[in-house]
Amino acid sequence: MTVFILVAGAFTGPHVWRDTAALLSADGAEVRIAALTGLGGRPSGSGGSGGSGGTVDLETHIADVLAVIDSVAAESGRQIVLVGHDYGIHPALGAADRRARSIARIVYLDAGMPQDGVPALAAVPDQRLREEVAERAAASGERATGGEGRGAGGELPPPDRDAWTRWGSTAGLSEAALDGLTALAAPQPLGTLLQPLRLTGAVAAVPVTGVLCTGNGPGIEMLQTVVDLGDPALRALADARVAFFELPTGHWPMLSCPAALAKTLIVAASGAGHRLTSADAAHPPAHLRPFLLDVPERPRERTGNTDLYLPDGPGPHPAVVFVHGGPVPAEARPTPRDWPTLTGYARHVAGQGVVGVTLDHRLHAVTDYEPAAADVADAVERVRADPRVDGDRVAVWFFSGGGPIAADWLTKPPAWLRCVAANYPILSPLPGRGPAGSRFQPVRAVSHAGQLPVVLVRAGRESAEIAATVEEFLAEAARCGANVEVIDVPDGRHGFETLDPTDEAREAVHRAVGAVLARLKG
CATH class of the missing domain: 3.40.50.1820 (Alpha/Beta hydrolase fold, catalytic domain)
Structure with missing residues (x-):
């Protein structure tokens, strides 16, 4: 049986997966949702195995995901597909790196490509927003660069209703969905954005699927063009173990098109999807x-x-x-x-x-x-x-x-x-x-x-x-x-x-x- 472990992005929690999870279950899959500390899991002030005292950081959230992976892996016959949306790909990838043999596939759901030693803040697309987060971190005693990003344990307030577009396109969201996203949003612990991700490289052996939300970023054709330009950091995207799908929606597909997302995840679990190609003399970019x-x-x-x-x-x-x-x-x-x-x-x-x-x-x-x-x-x-x-x-x-x-x-x-x-x-x-x-x-x-x-x-x-x-x-x-x-x-x-x-x-x-x-x- 395929078990989907779903990890939500910044400011959101298990509630965003409700409709998608129900559709996956109706299709015969098992669904587990990782509740991240401070974002639907333990209250942020309760500490946790990854934090320092009351501080919640990326290691705290990696531990949250590891706990779900280990509970599923303890049962035989389960194929784990780990889905990370937005910020959620960082704790998902950190956990998968430590349990690579337990994970059948990682799905990057409209997410960046985290690298070893780089904090999640670097993936925030809006430069001014990154600067604002860094300023708030400095004011709260967190360290935005260097070290492990631990400090006084500050939080970043969730966006107002009209400010979600700074974090991603809201294309496809109904007024009711946007109202719900805002009402249920939680502050993001600053340490989760500032602490560098640490990877051993073991996760590189796990097959990957990228789900691109074309209302929020490039589609497959544009991604192929970027790969053709020769950026070394993107060369791995043309690996045969990497597949891609597109969804014509904004950054929160679990809210804007849960049925299409569930269908895509089911097909992705089988290993299907579009493959990018590597250029050669016979087939120039x-x-x-x-x-x-x-x-x-x-x-x-x-x-x-x-x-x-x-x-x-x-x-x-x-x-x-x-x-x-x-x-x-x-x-x-x-x-x-x-x-x-x-x-x-x-x-x-x-x-x-x-x-x-x-x-x-x-x-x-x-x-x-x-x-x-x-x-x-x-x-x-x-x-x-x-x-x-x-x-x-x-x-x-x-x-x-x-x-x-x-x-x-x-x-x-x-x-x-x-x-x-x-x-x-x-x-x-x-x-x-x-x-x-x-x-x-x-x-x-x-x-x-x-x-x-x-x-x-x-x-x-x-x-x-x-x-x-x-x-x-x-x-x-x-x-x-x-x-x-x-x-x-x-x-x-x-x-x-x-x-x-x-x-x-x-x-x-x-x-x-x-x-x-x-x-x-x-």
Whole structure:
């Protein structure tokens, strides 16, 4: 018999699993719910085997999960599937590392990838929220870094009803479910967020399933793209023992779609699911496949982090600066300025009398938008200073995760900036991640753009989370009368230039390039 052990996330307890547990039981599975100390288990002031005096920390919660695992393992013939949601994956993983032989599978339910020596606080997606938690910890005597995070035993109050989105998307939650989530929420012991997770490595042998809630983060296709970029920390996701499912909902699927979640968990227990692939010479990753247009080679000059693809004739010529997306791991090779999409566009415009520019910038993490934006600004100024470039006729073209940088150019466009373009861009912070603060939000910046031409290439098969930012941008652009031209690729995916070499996609590229060059040459 399959036994599901369910571990809830921050501020929540066994109550969130009620409907999902009932559905799993109706399907013939046995369900045990780990009640974590202070979150539905022992009161936080009662201490526990993992705490120090009255302090509740991550070790306390690991001990809570271990107690459930051991009670199930004592009965023969049980296959344990350990499910950790959100913060709950940290005590689940810590316990599984110590009982690896007892666990048949671990399910990461819309959860991060905890690492040895790293506290759960590091997985909180909102940078400002992490800083607030650290400040509260310092005020209560907890240590946010170093040591084991034990101290005075402070608590983090649960979110108000309107603040849950700082911890994850509430997409799919009914008003009643959100009311219940708020009413039953409990303070989170600070030590559980601050104490580093300690792993021996034994848990690496346990098969894993990830359940991705696409209303709160990337889906399988986007995750494959990230793995293809070569981040060493994500390489293990392409292991044959790792499977994935998607749920089209927000961060609390046990409340928004318990039936779909229960069905997914049942199938996951069997080992089914989508597997990611590892790229090789015969099967290159999507971003390194050929550009969809057959574009002739052009002369290229490389200086520092910038490449210029030069047209015929002495100039001065207009220029288009192509800004790659990300985050891209610093170790990725080739670097983005050599990716076929960027070089393809640069060669294409050079063939039409315009300098094409590609560059590498420092967007290696979602916290790197400031240095990345500085790299782009520096590159544009160096391009404008080149005597072969007409510094009064420049366009900047953004792709994907580079989209937030466009906000700088929309907020106060210089007279020489003739056009901003963006392909399948991220235009406002994604749920639970993305740049903090208002600077890198094109949705807010577009109202300051005046009549600066904006060419927006929209992929019809875009992920829901990115598509939502594009629609938000277009709604604000319509409200303020911004000069936006939309070019649709109805059957195109994110990165269609190397994924979808169709006539429709080729026509969209020609139209987009034509629209941008018309602004430069007009």
